[in-house]
Amino acid sequence: MDVIAVEPQQLRTFVTVARLGSFSEAARELGYTQSAVSQQIAALEADLGTALLHRRPVGPTGAGARLLEHASALLLRIDAARADIARLAGAASARLTVGATPLAVGVELGRALAEVRRAYPVVDLTVRVVAQDALPAEVAAGTVDLALVDGPAAPSDPLPLPDVGPLATAAVAEQPLAVALPTGHPLAGRPGLALADLSAAHWLDAPGLAPTAARLRAATAVDGFRPAARYLGTDVRGLLALVAAGHGLALLPAAAVAGAPGVAAVPVGAPRLVHRTELVHGALPEGPAALLARLLTAEGADRV
Structure with missing residues (x-):
């Protein structure tokens, strides 16, 4: 499949039609006429030499599903290239x-x-x-x-x-990490904890705030860390309220746990980890x- 010849706008149109399952809805979202959307899809299929979308009902063919696997990365790279050139060529924005x-x-x-x-x-x-x-x-x-x-x-x-x-990255801060657990927890008074010893404990899955189970397993090389509950918010106080109520543990920077009612912060002794903040920029x-x-x-x- 020669994806190099694909025009970016055709690819965006294809992704939109596949996501919405409708040529008319895609036209409305993209600001095109329905015939223009149909023409772009037809041109893309002609370029690649295969059907990409079933028409009734609208959905990706096998080749279309494979193209969708590449589409997000391709479009992101195109957007990244445009943004990078604009940053290099343009003056500072207000x-x-x-x-x-x-x-x-x-x-x-x-x-x-x-x-x-x-x-x-x-x-x-x-x-x-x-x-x-x-x-x-x-x-x-x-x-x-x-x-x-x-x-x-x-x-x-x-x-x-x-x-x-x-993109460039640079360190901004490193802080100690701590396991947040209820003050009445048997391990709350420990001077330090090994994360591997907590692999069978109940953990809170809070992807917006704390490391996922997969990252904990990678850090400790130990299976486990199965989430007992999910927290999909971004307010650390809400997460700590769940910790205090006994719904699970969380790995957080010690400073974020300090002073939270009903929660103890026990330093991580092993493995050697910190909570690192980095700047990312072009x-x-x-x-x-x-x-x-x-x-x-x-x-x-x-x-x-």
């Missing part, structure tokens, strides 16, 4: 959009943004809280100018991030985004 994971929005970011606003009083500032897995792609595509991501890592090791384009022309990056990484040099 707008600044910062992406951050829930636990990365903290005092350091607030202080740095205050400095940016003093230097650029009319900057149009937006801070978007986004799940970590989505943030690198948003930076690559130019949806956000730069982002703060976080997660567990060995001391001084970079975070594992998806390869979505030519090319940054001089302006608000570049200044913010310098401020965050300058502070980070003192905290890593």
